[in-house]
Amino acid sequence: MTDLVEEVAADVFFARGDDVNWVLLRDGKDVTVVDTGYPGYRDRFLRSITAIGSTPQRVAAVLITHAHIDHIGSADHLAHAYGTPVYTDAVEVRHAHRDYLEQASPVDVARNLVRPGTVRWLSRVMRAGVLSRKGAPTAQPFPTEDELDLPGRPRPVPTRGHTSGHVAYHLAAARAVITGDELVTGHAVLAGTGPAVLPAYFNHGDSAPALARLEELDADVILPGHGAVVRLPIREAVARATAQR
Template sequence: MVDVREVAPGVWHARAKHVAWVLLVEGGEVTLVDTGYPGDRDRVVASLEQVGRAPADVAAVVLTHAHPDHLGSAEYFRTQVGAPVLVHEREVPNATGERVEQVSVATLLARVWRPDVAVWMRDIVGLKAARAERLGAVDTFTSDPLDVPGRPVPAPTPGHTSGHSAFHLPEQGALLAGDALMTGHALVRTPGPQLLPSFFNHDDDRALDSLGMLAPLAADVVVPGHGPAFTGAPADAVAAAVAARVG
């Protein structure tokens, strides 16, 4: 099941159980911002159908970062549909698998005594998290805004990974936060804007610093990679996330 809703004009937030992606619809074409877990493939296709489009209409895939829950179907769209896959230049090694930055299995197993971690791990194994297909070729951001449907403006926000990037949509009044900021996760009890649990962040202090990149951006809605959209300005979401971290 996937919940798809239009959070700003032409900006569709698609939420599966554990992760979200975004469809930027412009005319007959779509930019996919992130692509779910490998096991979310049918849900990605279903989300395209829900906005009246098909896989062949995907003109580009843009990744906030290359964790398995975001790059799940990127290689599929590149090889089967011919869509270029764009990442920040510092995310290239993560996208191709040359040097992967992600939480280790050992770190997760150290926490598996927690019932929520055990259930979540069982779910993500089912979503083929460990079998994410890395990219055979990637393109990097070379224009600002990107020359793809929706015209997203990269907002580099290192920390969660070295090459993580959020995307500002100034005309649509939206900020796509990726994993720079989230509002809900199976391993977190309190909803609302916050950083991911620190063990998911490659550099947790840097992730906190990067929130400062997002606060000044003008938008009416903040769309995270995990959890529901936050209605309000990025500055308010950032303030809540900083407070949650300090608290």
């Protein structure tokens, strides 16, 4: 469609920022947004909605995979401007409200500056708002743990590891899964591309149970929080990611 938005399945759109992705699910003019990018991505995030023929006013809900600033940058903007509900896992709600913060510390990042690509990545994300400690105070728990009555019919799948309340979203009709940061396919601090787990200093729990939960899904289109779309059975993607750990 555009350099910003790619239709990867019927009415399922993958939007890529410089360093993080988000997903839009369309039903007519109505849209579900999954994650929203950095605060500095506001303009391109809003443009991604109009690029698929909708408007910010027609966003039915924002779903959050986890409450790191690169995934919630415009969530509260939609909530305050248009009354858009913002949903995430009940555990992650407390993280979104900043009752606590699970995020790589400046010391963690400094210790890893020798990784190729890290300095350039850090320069970009500093401009995009990575140092913001602002959460998403409007976030609330899902109204149901089953398939949500929203465009795209996403089903939350608890995948707790990257953060304590991280959640993926299964799109049964599209045989797709939005994996957030539990399973990525690229990142500036990783040496290569393809299914992978982020370095340990980015994670705040054991990713093994979360990956096992992803393996159970009927999906062969992987929509990660970082990296490109991968068309691969999720079980194979998890095996590849695990082998690289």
